[in-house]
Amino acid sequence: MVETATAAPSLPYHEPGIVTILVLSSFLLLLNVVNSILDRLVYCGLLGQVLVGIAWGTPGAKWLPIEAEEFIVQLGYLGLILLVYEVGGLSTSFKSLKANLLLSSAVALTGIAFPIGFSYTLQGILDATPVQAFAAGAALCSTSLGTTFTVLASSGLSSSRLGVVLTSAAMMDDVVGLVIVQVISNLGSGNVDTITIVRPVLVSIAFAVVVPLASRFVVKPLTLSLNGYRKMHPDVRLTRVLQLRQTALTLHTALLLVLITGASYAGTSNLFAAYITGASISWWDSELPHPIGSIGIAGDGSTTKEARATDPGITLQQPHEAHPANEDTSGSAVYEHYYQQAVGKILQPFFFASIGFSIPITRMFQGSIVWRGIVYTILMTFGKLVCGLWLVRFSLAPTNAIRVLRGKIKLPSIPHLWGRNNTVEAASTGLSQDGTQSEPKDSQQEPAQQPRPSNLHTSPARKPFSLHPPLILAFAMTARGEIGFLISAVAESNGVFSPSLSSSSNNPQSTESDIFLVVTWAIVLCTIFGPLGVGLTVRRVKMLEQRKNREQEGAGRDVFGVWGVG
Structure with a gap:
């Protein structure tokens, strides 16, 4: 009989040794230093954190104890939840998303279908089963959100149409990946049936439908009534309490925990629930009006001077009472004030390092694994590069051909025959419609920013003269990252890549992790090449813009065209 150890009434306190202090401090410091350097150079600091995890953890020097690695994995997953909540959910712009929904959906569907379809070549390369090939393709259909947002921020394209399309498509890819994570974890049991596959999909659809409906028909009326x-x-005391940032923190955190708990018990990904929570809070902040102290009601968190002018009952707070009303209680402000430092410096680096703990680096450099990984990487790179074709405008129609020919031979401008907008034509030449020279309204504004179509998201008036926007989109979608590592690690740990699911494996010892290693090669190489391609393309675009402003004084055609406007 095995005797059960009696639980200790308390944990004895022992001062950590100097070796433990040095290992943990160097681990945490290096995670942040490497992330900062690689983000500046090649926009993929997360890859450096994965490499640090490999070096310090079990695959490398084994400096971290197993207990410490397990604790880092748990804290790191909290960082992933908050990363999806903030980067994916709170950053969602519903107005821009609606304007580009069809294009973003097409890009996202392309980025999902091609990698999964190409992954079935693993059946010939590694004797993989269809389930294993699907799991590999699911890991490679994701897009690195961290890399995407870092690239857009560094290039100044976050609020552009290209940025909206890219972030929306990347988020859609990762939402599908988050659902597939739960499917793959269920497949590890070996009992593959309809319920195993359909349940997380249906529950995810239910979350995506029920939460918006509840927001529209329950939360909105209650908010307007409370306003x-x-x-x-x-x-009243309720108004003062609701103005506090601590109140918003409590409500946002409670909603996040409730939806994550419900998703876990219902059978879908809690990461998807984190995204839904952030998107709901973003909708509530941007789409509904909110009282600002006793000053007025604004939908964007700004003070309404009109309310003070028209309503004599609305007065300003006294100086000693004004600080609660001035606090920004939006989801982004609350996250930045309470969560951002801890997540950015500790929890998020722990997550990427924990991914490195599960990468068997010593086996990745076997000859048979290396060449298969390179071949698979080429296929997965092409599977994402085709997404850029959605931004390429092919001039095949006769009218487009005529316009191109007209531009080449410098025909006289006849706006009423060619159907061009007189307003835009006049703005681009500096002439008014009666032929006289017109002064710009804002002398500080550059000439390149003068002509603006009425609808920047849909107007074809500002066409790019290069393939740089499609290239940036394609390279940015190529970078995998956190979700790809997560899906492949879940598939490996749950036995999806094990020979037990393969009927054609003759050497279980050598084939046990071969698919996982090949997938890891593809994720790592794509995460390197994608940001590098974006960085080089953005650098080229900046050079072209500088040359245009220098030679043509900003009057030439935009490098990004319609994709660079906000």
Whole structure:
């Protein structure tokens, strides 16, 4: 009989040794230093954190104890939840998303279908089963959100149409990947049936439908009713409490925990629930009006001077009472104030390092694994590069050919025959419609920023003269990263890549992790080449813009065209 150890009433306190202090401190410091350097150079700091995890953890020097690695994995997953909550959910712009929904969906569908389809070549390369090939393709259909947002921020394209399409498509790819994570974890049991596959999909669809409906028909009426009460009673205690940032923190965190718990018990990914939570809070902040102290009601968190002018009952707070009303209680502000430092410096680096703990680096450099990994990487790179074709405008129609020919031979401008907009034509030449020279409204504004179409998201008036926008989109979609590592690690740890699911494996010892190693090669190489391609393309675009401003004084055609406007 095995005797059960009696639980200790408390944990004895022992001062950590100097070796432990040095290992942990160097581990945490190096995670942040490497991330900062690689983000500046090649926009893939997360890859450096994965490599640090490999070096310090079990695959490398084994400096970290197993207990420490397990604790880092747990804290790192909290960082991943908050990363999806903030980068994916809170950063969602619904107005821009609606304007580019069809294009973003097409890009996302292309980025999912091609990698999964190409992954079935593993059946010939590694004797993989269809389930294993699907799991490999699921890992490679994701897009690195961290890399995507870092690249857009560094290039100044975050609010552009190209940035909206890219972030929306990347998020859609990762949402599908998050659903597939739960499917793959269920497949590890070996009991592959309809319920195993359909349940997480249906539950995810239910979350995506029920939460928006509840927001529209429950949260919105309650918010408007509460706003009316707060406007009529600006001095009640409830109004003062709701103005506090701590109240918003409590409500946002409670909603996040409730939806994550519900998703886990319902059978879908809690990461998807984190995204839904962030998107719901973003919708509530941007789409609904909110009282600001006792000053007025604004939908964007700004003070309404009109309310003070038209409503004599609305007065300013006294100076000693003004600080609660001035606090920004939006989801982004709350996250930045309370979570950002801990997530960015500790929890998120721990997550990427924990991914490195599960990469068997010593086996990745076997000859048979290396060449298969390179071949698979080429296929997976092409599977994402085709996404850029959606931004390429092929001039095949006769009217487009005529316009191109007209531009080449410098025909006289006849706006009423060619159907061009007189306003845009006049703005681009500096002439008014009656032929006289017109002065710009803003002398500080550059000439390149003068002509603006009425609808920047849909107007074809500003066409790019290069393939740089499609290239940036294609290279940015190529970078995999956190979700790809997560899916492949889950598939490996749950036995999806094991020979037990393969009917044609004759050497279980050598084939046990071969698929995982090949997938890891593809994720790592794509995460390197993708940001490098974006960085080189953005650098080339900046050079072209500088040359255009220098030679043509900013009056030439935009490098990005319609894709560079906000």
